[in-house]
Amino acid sequence: MSAPKRLxxxxxxxxxxxxxxxxxxxxxxxxSSTFSATVEPTVYLLAFGFGFGSLVSTVGGYDxxxxxxxxxxxxxVLFSSAFPAMFGTFVKYKxxxxxxxxxxxxxxxxxxxxxxxxxxxxxxGTYGCAxxxxxxxxxxDPSWGMLLVPFIAMIAGFGWACFxxxxxxxxxxxxxxxxxxxxxxxPLFLVAGTFFPIDGLPQWAQVIAQINPLYHLVELVRHAVFxxxxxxxxxxxxxxVFFALLMWRLAIHFMxxxxxx
Amino acid sequence: xxxxxxxxxxxxxxxxxxxxxxxxEVPEGTCVGLLGPNGAGKSTTMRLLxxxxxxxxxxxxxxxxxxxxxxxxxxxxxxxxxxLDNLDVTLTVEENLRVFAYLYRVPRNDRKAAVExxxxxxxxxxxxxxxxDKLSGGMRRRLLIARGLVHQPQLILLDExxxxxxxxxxxxxWALIDRLRSEGVSILMSTHYxxxxxxxxxxxxxxxxxxxxxxxxxxxxxxxxxxHEAVEVYGPPAKLHEVExxxxxxxxxxxxxxxxxxxxxxxxYEGERRPTNLEDVFVLLTGxxxx
Numbered sequence: 001m002s003a004p005k006r007l008x009x010x011x012x013x014x015x016x017x018x019x020x021x022x023x024x025x026x027x028x029x030x031x032s033s034t035f036s037a038t039v040e041p042t043v044y045l046l047a048f049g050f051g052f053g054s055l056v057s058t059v060g061g062y063d064x065x066x067x068x069x070x071x072x073x074x075x076x077v078l079f080s081s082a083f084p085a086m087f088g089t090f091v092k093y094k095x096x097x098x099x100x101x102x103x104x105x106x107x108x109x110x111x112x113x114x115x116x117x118x119x120x121x122x123x124x125g126t127y128g129c130a131x132x133x134x135x136x137x138x139x140x141d142p143s144w145g146m147l148l149v150p151f152i153a154m155i156a157g158f159g160w161a162c163f164x165x166x167x168x169x170x171x172x173x174x175x176x177x178x179x180x181x182x183x184x185x186x187p188l189f190l191v192a193g194t195f196f197p198i199d200g201l202p203q204w205a206q207v208i209a210q211i212n213p214l215y216h217l218v219e220l221v222r223h224a225v226f227x228x229x230x231x232x233x234x235x236x237x238x239x240x241v242f243f244a245l246l247m248w249r250l251a252i253h254f255m256x257x258x259x260x261x
Numbered sequence: 262x263x264x265x266x267x268x269x270x271x272x273x274x275x276x277x278x279x280x281x282x283x284x285x286e287v288p289e290g291t292c293v294g295l296l297g298p299n300g301a302g303k304s305t306t307m308r309l310l311x312x313x314x315x316x317x318x319x320x321x322x323x324x325x326x327x328x329x330x331x332x333x334x335x336x337x338x339x340x341x342x343x344x345l346d347n348l349d350v351t352l353t354v355e356e357n358l359r360v361f362a363y364l365y366r367v368p369r370n371d372r373k374a375a376v377e378x379x380x381x382x383x384x385x386x387x388x389x390x391x392x393x394d395k396l397s398g399g400m401r402r403r404l405l406i407a408r409g410l411v412h413q414p415q416l417i418l419l420d421e422x423x424x425x426x427x428x429x430x431x432x433x434x435w436a437l438i439d440r441l442r443s444e445g446v447s448i449l450m451s452t453h454y455x456x457x458x459x460x461x462x463x464x465x466x467x468x469x470x471x472x473x474x475x476x477x478x479x480x481x482x483x484x485x486x487x488x489h490e491a492v493e494v495y496g497p498p499a500k501l502h503e504v505e506x507x508x509x510x511x512x513x514x515x516x517x518x519x520x521x522x523x524x525x526x527x528x529x530y531e532g533e534r535r536p537t538n539l540e541d542v543f544v545l546l547t548g549x550x551x552x
Contacts, residue, residue, distance in 0.1 A: 024356050025349060025352065028351045096349075097347035098349070101347045259313065261313065261315070
């Protein structure tokens with residue numbers, strides 16, 4: 001028998017195998033996730049757009065519906081990446097033991113994690129556009145820059161999916177997700193400039209917003225839709241890429257600790 | 262070259278030594294049974310072989326490939342059937358097999374044929390489009406085994422393949438495993454069912470507290486440790502205790518069966534005789550108390 005070829009890291013066949021599993025699985029539940037991904041931002045848009053919109057007509061120079069319609073792209077990205085990553089990963093390694101089966105195949109933890117978050121980031125890139133499309137129905141003018149929104153959403157989705165994976169690798173019980181949701185995700189979601197500008201917030205909250213990837217996502221999406229500000233937007237993009245890379249390595253590190261004894 | 266070789270393998274979890282200087286070998290084309298009570302280290306051993314656990318000491322080689330360095334290549338050549346069912350229950354039988362054809366890198370042009378063949382092995386061709394959560398327990402287990410065979414592995418790792426199944430289903434799986442062995446596939450099978458090891462394994466390694474306490478063919482192990490015949494004594498607990506003490510004092514090995522005392526290697530001992538079996542050896546070597 002000839003010696004089998006030495007296999008490397010992050011191989012395409014391994015990533016493909018994990019992705020194929022996700023895609024086949026997705027075919028059985030895409031209706032429900034697409035429903036919640038589109039209905040949720042619509043509800044936000046209606047509630048805030050028309051609720052607040054009747055009190056304030058413009059925010060930061062935008063119609064309020066336009067402001068919220070672009071801001072909730074970040075919400076949709078967060079909801080379709082961080083949450084499925086937290087719950088989905090936990091269920092797959094703890095309850096369904098799917099990861100046991102995958103790691104017994106020629107797939108390493110690095111490949112497993114990377115393929116899983118790649119898939120979630122594609123979903124986040126797609127679902128992230130839903131609020132913007134809904135906002136178009138309610139009066140947001142289409143623009144060429146909107147074509148970049150899926151890619152921006154994908155980069156941010158990658159980072160948040162890695163964040164969710166990291167959390168699920170660290171916690172010992174599914175109940176502990178409550179701490180992360182209440183203490184980390186909800187505050188970040190509120191100080192991101194989604195529903196109101198951060199300039200009105202106290203100084204400390206503005207500082208938090210500056211290190212909040214969601215804030216940079218909101219800003220970058222708004223600028224893509226309404227017009228770029230090159231200097232500021234390079235920083236926004238840089239933060240999103242840095243967040244994605246940092247979280248990616250952390251997710252792999254903590255999943256290895258969790259899965260390999 | 263053996264299909265699998267472990268030399269002095271140690272795996273500790275904190276203060277617990279789950280695998281304690283284990284030597285184990287699966288010669289090519291044979292079925293080796295890893296027999297031991299719960300907690301003996303069988304499942305940890307299985308996880309060491311897929312590099313889901315990394316040994317603290319010792320050497321592991323699968324098909325000549327050292328672990329964990331070349332574990333990925335080794336995993337590509339192994340089929341793994343886990344103890345706990347981890348099929349994708351919302352997918353169909355065919356989809357489960359197809360996913361693993363991708364994970365095990367079956368070339369694109371062979372994928373369809375590989376899935377068909379696995380369906381035949383599992384005898385589930387008619388059920389290809391059935392969702393897994395609609396299958397019976399036996400069908401699910403057959404699918405779990407077939408999933409591990411989709412890429413025609415050279416070595417199969419079976420972790421408790423028939424645990425919790427009806428006798429009829431177990432027989433069916435035994436026939437399947439026996440057929441694989443007759444086709445020349447090397448098999449390592451962990452089990453705590455003695456009959457399973459006796460029927461399927463060419464050689465058996467009995468594990469206790471992480472160590473291999475005996476290795477040999479079932480027949481040799483029985484002869485060596487329990488002799489040819491045992492004497493079975495029935496009676497109330499007090500009587501059994503008395504008989505046990507007497508036999509031990511006279512230098513006989515004994516084992517409890519729950520309702521009786523067996524005096525092993527019973528040449529010269531008076532009483533109702535029966536042939537010795539692997540269970541006698543198992544209890545003798547792994548202890549009568551439940552850990």
